[in-house]
Amino acid sequence: MKKRRLRIIPLGGLGEIGKNMMVLEYDNDIIIIDSGLMFPKEDMLGIDMVIPDISYLETNRSKVRGIVITHGHEDHIGALPYVLSRLQVPVYASKLTHGLIQVKLKEYKTLKGTRLEVVAPGEEIKLGKFRVEFFSVCHSIPDAMGLIIHSPIGILIHSGDFKIDHTPVDGKSIDLTGLARWGAQGVLALFSDSTYAELPGYTPSEKVVGEALDRIVNNAPGRIIVATFASLISRIQQVIDIAIKYDRRIFVSGLSMIDNIHIASELGYLNIPAGILINFDELKKLPNNKIVIMCTGTQGEPTSALVRIANGEHHQIHIIPGDTVVMSSTPIPGNESVVYATINQLYHRGARMFYGHLESVHVHGHASQEELKLLLNLIKPKFFIPVHGEYRHLILHSQLAQSIGIPAGNIFVMEDGNMLELTQQSGKITGKVPANNILVDGLSVGSIGQVVLKDRKALSRDGIVVVIIPISRQDGKLASNVDMVSRGFGEESEIREFIQEGKELVARTFVSVNGHAHDRNEITNKIKTTLGQYFYERTKRRPTIMPVLIDI
C-alpha cells in the first residue's frame, strides 16, 4: 500500500507567480515539470532574479529521471542553468523551446554535458515508472505543450500555461477531442493553469489583435512602429502578414527581437517571405507609408528600442509627424509608471498612439474562467490541483472546480513546498519540503538573505552616515578628530552643518562613555543612538549610522 502512493510537490509557482517547478515522485522515480525563474519583487532590492529551492531534489538526486518543459517563457525555463549545474539530468522540450533553452545554456556556459532532447506533441517518453505524452496548447509563445502523465496509479494531466484559442495564428489549437477522450477513460488528477482565474468569460483569440492591427495599419498616414514582446512570435507573424497585405516592408530594431525572429524563422515558426525584412539603408529609401518598424520596449525597459525612440536617443529612428506607434502589450504589474512615461514621451514627440486602453492591440495568453471550466468538464478528473498563481487565484480556481461538480475534498489547494500524497482513492498533504525563494544577485545564488535586503531598504530611504573614531593604542583615548562621511543622507550644502555638529557630538559622547563602557559594542551603540536622535531631531530622517572604531 505504501508504495502505491504518488508524491506531488510544487517547488515554485503555487502561491506566488513565477519560478514554476513541480515535482512528481513515485517510489524511486522523480520527474520535474518546468524550471522557471521569478523576476524580483519590489522589496527584493538589487536582486537579479529568484529561482526555486531544489534542496529536496539534491537530497534525492539519484531518483531524478528528467525535466519536462512545457514552453519557452522565462518563468518556465529561466532556472535551468542553475538547476542543471546541480542536477545532471536530461531535459525534454518542443523544438522552439529547445532552441530557446540552447541559447540560454550557451550564455551561462552550462550547455556542454547537458542532454537536451526535442519532443513533439503526440510523442511519448518514458522516465522511470512514468510515461509522459505531450499535447499542443495555445499560449503567448508557439510550441507550448501540456502533459499527459501516465503514472502507476493513473493518468495525470498538466495543462501548462494555456488558453483555448479556436482561431490561433499558427493554426495549432489545443486538442480538445483528445483531452475529452482521456476524460472518458478516466483521469486521476488535473493540474491546470490558474493565472487568470479571476477573469470571467473567455480570453479573446489572438486573431482579434490582427483585426485591430489591420485597421490601424490601413488608416495610418505614415510609418507604423509596433512594439511587442520578443517571444510573442504569433504577434510578430501577424505584423508581417499585415505589412505584406498593405505593401509595407519591415525594419526590426532591438537585439532580443532580432535574435528571436532568427531562431523562430530558422525552426519554421515564422513565415517571412524574402524581401520583407529590410535593413536601415533600405528603410531610408522607402516612403513613410511603406514602412513598419518592429521593436521591443513595451515594458519601458530603459535600454530598449522603443524607450530610446521615445527619449529621442535612438541612433536610427526618430519620431516624425505622421508616425503611428502601437504598443501591442500590457504593462506587467509594477512596470505601469515607466510604460506610461514612455507613452507620454511618444505623444510629446507627436506620435499617434495605440495602446491597451484605446484599442484591442493585445490579448493575453492564459485561460479565463469559462475556458478553465471547459477544460475541467472535458477532463472530469477525480482530483484537481490548481497550479500557477497566487493563493487567491488557486482558491478561485478551486471554486470553479467545485462549481462544475468536483467535490471540495478532492481539490487540493497547495503551495510551494507542500507534499501531497495521492492514492487512487484519496490524497493528503503530509509534509513540507524546503521551497524558499533563492535570490540570485550577481554571482551569488542563495546567499543574499533578509539582513542585506533590510539594509538596502534602509539605505534607500535615508542613506548612510559613517563615523570614523580613531583610538590611540597607547591610552585608548581619541587619537585624532572624529571623521564623518555620508551618502544619500542629504545634499552636501544642506547637511554640512549637521555633519560638523555631529562630529563634535560623537567626540563628546565617546569621551563620556570611554572607560566606563564594558566593551566597544556599548560604545558604538551609544554613538548610534545619540547621533541618530540628533539627526532625527534636526532632519526627521533616520540614516543608517555606522561607527567605525580604528586603533592607531
Place this chain on the structure above:
Amino acid sequence: MKKRRLRIIPLGGLGEIGKNMMVLEYDNDIIIIDSGLMFPKEDMLGIDMVIPDISYLETNRSKVRGIVITHGHEDHIGALPYVLSRLQVPVYASKLTHGLIQVKLKEYKTLKGTRLEVVAPGEEIKLGKFRVEFFSVCHSIPDAMGLIIHSPIGILIHSGDFKIDHTPVDGKSIDLTGLARWGAQGVLALFSDSTYAELPGYTPSEKVVGEALDRIVNNAPGRIIVATFASLISRIQQVIDIAIKYDRRIFVSGLSMIDNIHIASELGYLNIPAGILINFDELKKLPNNKIVIMCTGTQGEPTSALVRIANGEHHQIHIIPGDTVVMSSTPIPGNESVVYATINQLYHRGARMFYGHLESVHVHGHASQEELKLLLNLIKPKFFIPVHGEYRHLILHSQLAQSIGIPAGNIFVMEDGNMLELTQQSGKITGKVPANNILVDGLSVGSIGQVVLKDRKALSRDGIVVVIIPISRQDGKLASNVDMVSRGFGEESEIREFIQEGKELVARTFVSVNGHAHDRNEITNKIKTTLGQYFYERTKRRPTIMPVLIDI
C-alpha cells in the same frame, strides 16, 4: 491691449498626476486654484511627498488674492501647510473641505494666522478683478465643487475633479442645467478633469456599489468586514444604510476612518442613527451575523487595520470561519503587489473575499469619455484647456474636444510651468515659469535633488563599502592597516573573503600611487576603480565605494 490679457499658469497636475495647482493672473491680481501634494514616485527613494514649486507666486506675492479649493483630497489640499507658510493669503473651501484643511493645518501648526473661509455652492466671492462662483460636482468625497470664474475678459469654468452621477448617494448632483445656461451665455474657456479620459463610456454611479454591497451583506453567513478609503464618505454612508437594513451594528477600526467619520457626521455629511456604531465590548456580545466591521487598509498600508487583520496582528479582530471581507476600492498604481498580498493572506485565514475583480464593490470618482464630451457640449467653451492628468490624458481629452467641434487651434494642451496668455480672441503659450517637483524629505523642503536620489538608488541596489585609509601626517605613508566596512553589499559570511582581499588590494594600490599622484582625488579615484573592478569580477555587483583618507 496688453492689459486685456489673462495669464493661465498650471504649477502642478498637468503632465503628471497630483499636486494640483493652477494660477490665474490678470493685471495685478492672481488667484490660485487648489494646492495639492503628489505622493512620491517609485524612483523618489525616501521622499515623503512632492509639492508644487511656488517661486512664481513668491515673486508676485503682492498680487495673490486667495486660494480657492475644489475639494478635500490630498492632491488638492496637501501642499497648503507649505504654501501658507510662505504666502499669507485667504483660503476658500466648502464646509467639509474646510474641516479637513483645519485638521491638516493644526497638525502642521500653520492654522494660526491663516484666514480660512467657508463657501457653499451657489455663493460668490470677489478676489481682485475676479469673481468666483461655486457649483456642486460629484466626486469620491462629498462637498466637491467646480468653479465659475468671472474674469475681465470672460467666463472661465473649472470642473474640479468630477463625474456625472445622476443617482449620487448624498443627493447632490452636478448642476447640469446651470452649466448649460452659462454655455448658452458664452463661456470663454473650460478647464476640465482629464484623469479618466482614456476610459470609454460612462463611469458607473456610486449607487451600483450599494447594490453590490446589499447583495453581499444579504448572503453573508457571518461577520462582514468592509475596507474602504477613509475619505470616501458616501461609501461609508452606504455601508451604514445597508447595516441598518439587515439589522447589523458597525464597529469601526482605524484612526483615520474614525476621525473622518467624526468630522463628516459632525458637519452633517453622514447620517448615523444612534446605537448603530458600537464599541469593542458591544461587538463581543453580538452574534456574528449582526456585525459589520469597517476599516482602512485597502492600499495594503502595513500599519492599517485590514493588513493587521490579514497578518493576524490585529489586537481586536481575528478572521473566523464565515467572515466575509469586502475590499471596496481599487489598488492605486504601484500598490498592486501589497494589496494582493493582503488578499492572499485573508484567503489563507479562511475569509470569503469580494474585491474589484470579482464584484462591483468600487466605482471611481472621475468622468469617463462620454461624460467629458457631455460637459464640453453643454458648456461649448470657446477655448479648452484639459487639466489634471498625465500628458497622454491631456492629449486624449483634447481629441475628445475636437470630436465635439472645438477647433484644434482653440485647445491648449499645457504642462506645468507653461504660461498661456489668453485674450477674447486667441491664446498663446508665451513662456515658462519654474514648476519643478519640490521634494519633501523629513523637515527638508526642496533641498533633496538628483544627486541624493541617485546615491540612494545605487545604495539600494548593491550597498556600500567604506574604505578607511589612515595616513601618517609625518611621512604621508600608510599609518596603520586599511579598514573596510560594508552595508547592503552581501551577507557577512559571503563577503568576508572579498573584504579581506579588498583591504590588501587597497593597501597595495595606495602604495603604488602614493607619491606619484597629483592630489588625493587621484588617489581615491584609483582606489575606487581598482576595488570596484575587483568586487565586480568576484561578485558581479557594483557597491558604492567610498574611500576615506584620514590623517593621523
